[in-house]
Amino acid sequence: MGFFKKSAVFASMLGSLSFMAQAQHSDSTYLVQFKNGQLSQDLLSSLKVIGQSGGKVIAQGALSAQQIDELNQIDGVILEADYGLTLSSNSLNYFNATTSSLDDLANNELEPYWLRATSISKLPSATNDISVCVIDSGVDSNHPDLPLNIHGYHSVYAGFWDQDALSHGTHMAGIIAAQSNGIGVKGALSDGAASLQVHKLIKTANGKNSAIWGGNLIEAIEVCANSGAKVINMSLSGEQYSPMTMTVIDRLAYDRGLIFVAAAGNHGSTEKKQQGMYDDALHYPASYHNVLSIGALETDGTIASFSPTNQHIDFVAPGSKIISTANRSHYAVQEVVIQHSGSVSDSVTYTQIDVGISSESMHTVLPEQCLYTLSASDVHQQITERTLSYQTRQGLSNAQSSCIAAGGKVLLVNYAQYPGSRLKGIDYYTEFPTLLVHQWPNIVDTSNMSIAVNSYHNDYVVGAGTSQATAIISGGIARLWSQNPNWSRTQIIDALKSTSHDLGDSGKDSVYGNGLPNFAQALVYLQSGSTPSCPQSWYRNKPYEGGEQVTYEGKIYSAYYWNKGASPAQAPKMWQELGQCESNNQSQSTQTDPGFSILDFSGLETESSTYSCKGLSLMCGGG
Numbered sequence: 001m002g003f004f005k006k007s008a009v010f011a012s013m014l015g016s017l018s019f020m021a022q023a024q025h026s027d028s029t030y031l032v033q034f035k036n037g038q039l040s041q042d043l044l045s046s047l048k049v050i051g052q053s054g055g056k057v058i059a060q061g062a063l064s065a066q067q068i069d070e071l072n073q074i075d076g077v078i079l080e081a082d083y084g085l086t087l088s089s090n091s092l093n094y095f096n097a098t099t100s101s102l103d104d105l106a107n108n109e110l111e112p113y114w115l116r117a118t119s120i121s122k123l124p125s126a127t128n129d130i131s132v133c134v135i136d137s138g139v140d141s142n143h144p145d146l147p148l149n150i151h152g153y154h155s156v157y158a159g160f161w162d163q164d165a166l167s168h169g170t171h172m173a174g175i176i177a178a179q180s181n182g183i184g185v186k187g188a189l190s191d192g193a194a195s196l197q198v199h200k201l202i203k204t205a206n207g208k209n210s211a212i213w214g215g216n217l218i219e220a221i222e223v224c225a226n227s228g229a230k231v232i233n234m235s236l237s238g239e240q241y242s243p244m245t246m247t248v249i250d251r252l253a254y255d256r257g258l259i260f261v262a263a264a265g266n267h268g269s270t271e272k273k274q275q276g277m278y279d280d281a282l283h284y285p286a287s288y289h290n291v292l293s294i295g296a297l298e299t300d301g302t303i304a305s306f307s308p309t310n311q312h313i314d315f316v317a318p319g320s321k322i323i324s325t326a327n328r329s330h331y332a333v334q335e336v337v338i339q340h341s342g343s344v345s346d347s348v349t350y351t352q353i354d355v356g357i358s359s360e361s362m363h364t365v366l367p368e369q370c371l372y373t374l375s376a377s378d379v380h381q382q383i384t385e386r387t388l389s390y391q392t393r394q395g396l397s398n399a400q401s402s403c404i405a406a407g408g409k410v411l412l413v414n415y416a417q418y419p420g421s422r423l424k425g426i427d428y429y430t431e432f433p434t435l436l437v438h439q440w441p442n443i444v445d446t447s448n449m450s451i452a453v454n455s456y457h458n459d460y461v462v463g464a465g466t467s468q469a470t471a472i473i474s475g476g477i478a479r480l481w482s483q484n485p486n487w488s489r490t491q492i493i494d495a496l497k498s499t500s501h502d503l504g505d506s507g508k509d510s511v512y513g514n515g516l517p518n519f520a521q522a523l524v525y526l527q528s529g530s531t532p533s534c535p536q537s538w539y540r541n542k543p544y545e546g547g548e549q550v551t552y553e554g555k556i557y558s559a560y561y562w563n564k565g566a567s568p569a570q571a572p573k574m575w576q577e578l579g580q581c582e583s584n585n586q587s588q589s590t591q592t593d594p595g596f597s598i599l600d601f602s603g604l605e606t607e608s609s610t611y612s613c614k615g616l617s618l619m620c621g622g623g
Helices: 065-072 102-106 113-117 168-177 214-226 243-255 270-274 376-385 390-405 466-481 489-499 519-527
Strands: 008-011 017-024 029-035 048-053 056-062 078-081 083-086 093-096 132-136 150-153 196-200 211-213 231-234 259-263 291-297 315-318 322-325 332-340 344-347 350-352 362-365 371-374 411-415 434-437 450-456 460-463 549-552 555-559 575-580
Touching: 029 065, 029 214, 029 243, 048 214, 048 243, 056 214, 065 078, 078 243, 102 460, 113 315, 132 168, 132 214, 132 466, 168 196, 168 322, 168 460, 168 466, 196 214, 211 214, 214 231, 214 243, 231 466, 243 259, 259 466, 259 489, 291 466, 315 466, 322 466, 332 350, 371 376, 371 390, 390 411, 466 489, 466 519, 489 519, 549 575
Parallel strands: 132 196, 132 231, 150 196, 231 259, 259 291, 291 315, 371 411, 411 434
Antiparallel strands: 008 093, 017 083, 029 056, 029 078, 048 056, 083 211, 322 460, 332 344, 332 450, 350 434, 362 450, 549 555, 555 575
């Protein structure tokens, strides 16, 4: 498909929505699990119920020290500090292209290479509706390349689900379900039944309500499950382990048969891989037992430099040069240059604070009225409390008005610098182009300044990260499962494990996990009624029925009767030993194997690009 013409293309380096490790919503915000009737009305009035199963309730709220003491004295009540997620978002990156442009996707359609690499393209069209829930930044629901059957959930905190805070959620939605309609790209559910649910977690990328909290994630998962989703895509990750979140996922996996898929993170490094060190930090929710942890491949089939390696990786999928839909209303600032003091030009590092609906590329005057400086106390409050005072927000609003009155078109926000004071964003909502500047240039004369802003805006964008790999797996599972909705989650997962391309050491390893799924072979496996030689491993949080089999320490056991939390070693009277488990259904694969077509590119995918995100982020570059 050689129809691309222009010489430069932006690459949206969309990685994972990131948890800020060990961050707290505030010193007094907690997740509380209790039984109906256990709490006083005073306690209940401080809590918002975010999940409920049987007689157990999970709630979220800000609690006083006295309330915390009261809860700690009630038997059976579980208290957990609400862990924080935040967006480490800067701006989209350029990459140099030689022959093509995303603009031509308005009149032509691309079948992405990853559809062939995973054999998703060989599956029959989706014949039954297997709903996928995308927990993310929202979706541009009216994008012409997305299916009509998209539904979502508004919230006071995150706003309208059909207004993407940037492009991350829209990008994931396109990978999963971009339609075969003669334009743009194809997604995993490009033909046949395609149903998406969207749960939006953030209002803006780096401004007001840009942090995601554990309670919000739990609530999103519960809403997805109660709305009929069978596959839950979580292209987000972080280091904070939450027993309460894990318990919710376990319950819904076993009670509802849901499949959870999550990004392993983008914190891997080439250096550690070269040294044979495959022990990158575990990130969650990917590393919970009942979540498929997804790593990313380069276009040559090797593990991506940014993809982490650890014992919890389940599968890998293409995670580089992933072309998908973008939020058509979002202008992502790419580069900012200030001209001052006659002929001096300085590039600045920045974070885009505005919502991106009017930050077009521009070269314009920069009046002094368009400069605003946060005080040291403002910076301290933003870092410690994740908020700004009303007076400071009003000051920003007044500065914006003064800037507009002076003929300015962009507001620059500087801030007091001291060790550890770099801000990731500020608690401020605005639609006026506003940039948080991290390193102010040495300007002698501020009376005659101009500013050049270069922004990206397109219906499609190229991304890289384990987020994209995760969406590929979610979409593939939905299309596979649609062939027979009566298959169980265990059957689907076993089929993928048994038929995947084993790219690393024989069997499951810490780099590629079980390998690259071969969805076409998984379908053959399921239709033939095949079962794995070894059942799934015993897990302490799963209830087992009499006769149900598990693998434990290399041996196969069968439960005599219902039990939970009792391993064959701890409770030998509950389990019958059946024999050794010696099986590896996978075959060692190479890139020349039939069906392993990861090098089969088309058009834009042949363009040269690199992924340069450090850590976890929705986007990277620009500062």
